[in-house]
Amino acid sequence: MTARVLLPWTDISVPDGLAVSHYDGSGAPPDLREVEFYVLPYDSGPEPPQLITKMPSLRAVQTLSAGYDNLLPLIPDGVRLANGRGLHDLSVAEHALALMLAAQRDLPRWFEQQKVESWDRVHTRSLADSRVLLIGYGSIGRAIERSLRAGDAAVVPVASAARPGVYGVDELPDLLPSSEIVVLVLPDTPRTRGLLGRRELALLPDDALVVNVGRGTAIDTAALTTEVTNGRLRAALDVVDPEPLPAGHPLWTAPGAIITPHVAGGSASFYPRAKKLVEAQLTRFTTGRPLANLVH
Amino acid sequence: MTARVLLPWTDISVPDGLAVSHYDGSGAPPDLREVEFYVLPYDSGPEPPQLITKMPSLRAVQTLSAGYDNLLPLIPDGVRLANGRGLHDLSVAEHALALMLAAQRDLPRWFEQQKVESWDRVHTRSLADSRVLLIGYGSIGRAIERSLRAGDAAVVPVASAARPGVYGVDELPDLLPSSEIVVLVLPDTPRTRGLLGRRELALLPDDALVVNVGRGTAIDTAALTTEVTNGRLRAALDVVDPEPLPAGHPLWTAPGAIITPHVAGGSASFYPRAKKLVEAQLTRFTTGRPLANLVH
Numbered sequence: 001m002t003a004r005v006l007l008p009w010t011d012i013s014v015p016d017g018l019a020v021s022h023y024d025g026s027g028a029p030p031d032l033r034e035v036e037f038y039v040l041p042y043d044s045g046p047e048p049p050q051l052i053t054k055m056p057s058l059r060a061v062q063t064l065s066a067g068y069d070n071l072l073p074l075i076p077d078g079v080r081l082a083n084g085r086g087l088h089d090l091s092v093a094e095h096a097l098a099l100m101l102a103a104q105r106d107l108p109r110w111f112e113q114q115k116v117e118s119w120d121r122v123h124t125r126s127l128a129d130s131r132v133l134l135i136g137y138g139s140i141g142r143a144i145e146r147s148l149r150a151g152d153a154a155v156v157p158v159a160s161a162a163r164p165g166v167y168g169v170d171e172l173p174d175l176l177p178s179s180e181i182v183v184l185v186l187p188d189t190p191r192t193r194g195l196l197g198r199r200e201l202a203l204l205p206d207d208a209l210v211v212n213v214g215r216g217t218a219i220d221t222a223a224l225t226t227e228v229t230n231g232r233l234r235a236a237l238d239v240v241d242p243e244p245l246p247a248g249h250p251l252w253t254a255p256g257a258i259i260t261p262h263v264a265g266g267s268a269s270f271y272p273r274a275k276k277l278v279e280a281q282l283t284r285f286t287t288g289r290p291l292a293n294l295v296h
Numbered sequence: 297m298t299a300r301v302l303l304p305w306t307d308i309s310v311p312d313g314l315a316v317s318h319y320d321g322s323g324a325p326p327d328l329r330e331v332e333f334y335v336l337p338y339d340s341g342p343e344p345p346q347l348i349t350k351m352p353s354l355r356a357v358q359t360l361s362a363g364y365d366n367l368l369p370l371i372p373d374g375v376r377l378a379n380g381r382g383l384h385d386l387s388v389a390e391h392a393l394a395l396m397l398a399a400q401r402d403l404p405r406w407f408e409q410q411k412v413e414s415w416d417r418v419h420t421r422s423l424a425d426s427r428v429l430l431i432g433y434g435s436i437g438r439a440i441e442r443s444l445r446a447g448d449a450a451v452v453p454v455a456s457a458a459r460p461g462v463y464g465v466d467e468l469p470d471l472l473p474s475s476e477i478v479v480l481v482l483p484d485t486p487r488t489r490g491l492l493g494r495r496e497l498a499l500l501p502d503d504a505l506v507v508n509v510g511r512g513t514a515i516d517t518a519a520l521t522t523e524v525t526n527g528r529l530r531a532a533l534d535v536v537d538p539e540p541l542p543a544g545h546p547l548w549t550a551p552g553a554i555i556t557p558h559v560a561g562g563s564a565s566f567y568p569r570a571k572k573l574v575e576a577q578l579t580r581f582t583t584g585r586p587l588a589n590l591v592h
Contacts, residue, residue: 151446268422269422
C-alpha cells in the first residue's frame with residue numbers, strides 16, 4: 001500500500017513506496033483525503049495548519065518551527081507531531097551577529113550617507129575586543145559564541161544556573177557593569193520574563209548595546225525605551241514585547257535603536273537543514289521507526 | 297639626556313627617561329624642535345605628516361597606517377620610518393563580515409522598514425552555507441576565513457599562486473561559476489589591477505555578491521556597475537575606483553549595492569593594538585634596539 005505524503009518542496013529525496021503531493025502554502029491545496037504524513041510549509045500564515053483538520057488518513061505532522069503550541073489543538077489523538085527543533089539555530093545566531101556588527105560598525109549611518117552620496121568618514125566602535133554578555137547558552141547561544149570568539153570578542157556566557165565556565169543569572173548584577181554588549185537568547189517562560197528590568201539596565205555602562213533575538217518578554221520594554229530614547233543605551237532588537245512593535249512607539253525612531261521584525265530564524269540557511277530532517281523523518285516513517293523530535 | 301617623544305594619546309605606558317608631549321591631529325602642535333620620536337595621529341588629514349619637516353632633532357617616525365607612500369618624500373635621510381602593518385587587520389576583517397551579513401540578511405531593507413514603522417517579514421538569504429571565494433589570503437583574509445567558518449560558510453581561499461589548500465588566481469575561471477559570494481582583500485599592485493574584469497564577473501552565477509575591502513582597483517568598476525545596475529549581481533564595497541565614488545555614479549543608487557566610504561580599517565579594535573605597538577617601539581627606541589615594522 002502506498003502512503004501519501006504532502007510536502008512543501010519538490011526538490012528533496014523521498015524513499016521509494018511513497019506517493020508525494022505538494023503544497024507550499026500558496027494556492028489551493030491538493031486532495032487531502034489520503035494524506036498520511038504532512039510537512040507544514042514554514043512560516044506561511046494560518047492556512048496550512050487548518051488543513052490538518054481536513055486529513056482523515058493523517059498519521060504524522062512535521063512542523064519546521066521550533067514552537068508548536070498553536071498546532072496542539074488541531075492534532076487528533078493518535079496523530080504524531082514532530083517539531084523543527086534546532087533547524088533555525090544557525091540562522092538566529094547569524095542574525096544576532098549581523099545586529100551586533102550593524103550597531104558597532106555604524107551600518108545605519110553608512111546606508112544613510114549612501115543615499116546622499118556622501119563619502120564622509122568617521123571611526124566606529126568595533127565588535128572585536130568588546131566584552132559580550134551572552135544570556136541564554138543553548139545551541140543558539142553556543143553558535144553566537146563561536147562567531148564572537150572567531151572575531152576576537154570576549155564572551156561571558158550566562159545560563160539559568162552556574163556551571164563550570166558558565167555564570168548563573170543570579171550573578172547578573174556583578175556582570176552587567178563591565179558588559180559593553182548584552183545578547184539575550186531566551187525563550188518566554190515565567191523565569192525569563194522581565195529578566196532585564198529597570199534595575200538591571202541601569203547597571204550597564206553608558207553606550208552599552210542590548211541585543212535581543214530570543215523573546216521580547218525577557219526585557220522590560222518601557223525601561224529599555226527610556227534608556228535608549230535618552231541616549232544612555234543602544235539597542236538592536238529582532239524581538240520586542242509586544243509584537244509587532246506598535247506604530248508610533250518611540251523605539252522605532254530612537255537614534256540608537258535598530259529594529260528588525262522577528263526575522264532572525266527565517267534565512268536560507270534553514271532550508272538545507274529542514275530538507276535533511278524531512279528526508280530522515282520520511283525514512284523513519286516508511287521503515288516503521290519512531291520519528292525524531294516528537295512532541296505529541 | 298632626555299629624548300622627547302610626540303604621541304597622539306595620553307593613556308599609554310611610556311618607558312622611564314622619555315619626555316612626552318602630545319598631538320592628536322587637532323589644534324596647534326606643541327614645540328617640535330626637540331622631538332626625536334614622532335607617532336603620527338591616525339587618519340587625521342594632511343597636517344600631521346607635514347610636521348615631520350619641522351622637527352630638526354627627529355630620529356624616528358611611527359605611522360599607524362599600513363600604507364606609507366605619502367610619507368616617504370617627507371622623511372629625511374637618517375630618519376627611520378616604521379609602519380602600522382597588521383594593526384588594522386581585525387578591523388578590516390570585521391567590516392568585511394558586516395558587509396556580507398548586511399547584504400545576505402537584507403539589513404538595508406529592515407532599516408528602511410524601521411523608518412516607516414513596518415513589521416513586514418520576508419525570508420532572506422544567509423551567509424551560512426554560502427560558498428565564499430576569498431581572493432587575497434594574507435592576515436586579513438585568514439581572519440575573514442575564521443569568522444566565515446565559525447558561521448558555517450564554505451570558504452575557498454585564493455592567493456597569487458596555488459599552494460596546498462589554497463587556489464591560485466589562474467584558477468579563477470574554474471572557481472567563479474560556483475561562488476555565491478566573492479570577497480577581495482588585495483593591495484593595489486600591477487598584478488591585482490582589474491583582476492575581476494568583465495569576463496570574470498560574467499562567470500559569476502546570478503545574484504552573486506561581490507565584496508571589496510582591499511583596494512578598488514582590483515575590480516573593473518564599469519563592468520561591475522553594469523552587472524549591478526541591471527540586477528544580475530550584487531555588491532558591497534568599502535573601496536572603489538576612483539575614491540571617493542563620484543557624485544551621481546550609478547553604484548550609489550543601484551538597488552543591489554551597499555557602499556561604505558573606506559572605513560573598514562578605522563574601528564576601535566585598532567587602538568589597543570596600536571598602543572601596544574607604540575609601547576613596544578618606545579622600549580626598543582630607549583634601549584637602542586632596532587624598531588619593528590621598519591620601512592625606511
